[in-house]
Amino acid sequence: MKTACILLLLGFASTTWADESKYLTYDEFVRYIEAGNIKSVTLDNRSGITGSLTDGNASKEFHCYGSSGSSNDPLLNRILKEHGVQVTLQNVSDSGFPSPLWGGFMFLLTPIVGLFLLIVIIMKLNQILENQRSRRAGEGGADVRS
Secondary structure (H helix, E strand, C coil), rough: CCHEEEHHHHHHHHHHHHHCEEECCCCHHHHHCCCCCCEEEEEEEEEEEEEEEEEEEEEEEEEECCCCCHHHHHHHHHHHHHHHCCEEEECCCCCCCCCHHHHHHHHHHHHHHHHHHHHHHHHHHHHHHHHHHHHHHHHHHHHCCC
């Protein structure tokens, strides 16, 4: 059990700290553009913004989310153009696996299935214990009659 917990913790830590990209708020993103620190961005139709920024001498990947479909935002596109930022537009479709709906469904379904399995295991253990008790009672009754 301890090994499973340690492996789970290590798996979580590796996925949490492995992502070298920086999350920016939308306001921070605009400030970086105006300061000339954003070199390229990819805008999608679902408000996702990713790209690279220079922070001192280091170049770092970043991601943030706009308030509207960022590829359709005329103000954002104008600011990017004014500051010479290379823009790539990406159309993200709703089809495909896994969809956000599937994730929400699994989030709700997992505890229900877990609870169901727990009840089944408890009932099976109760049945096994009852069988053992009835055998012991039967053996004990046979010894008394002999």
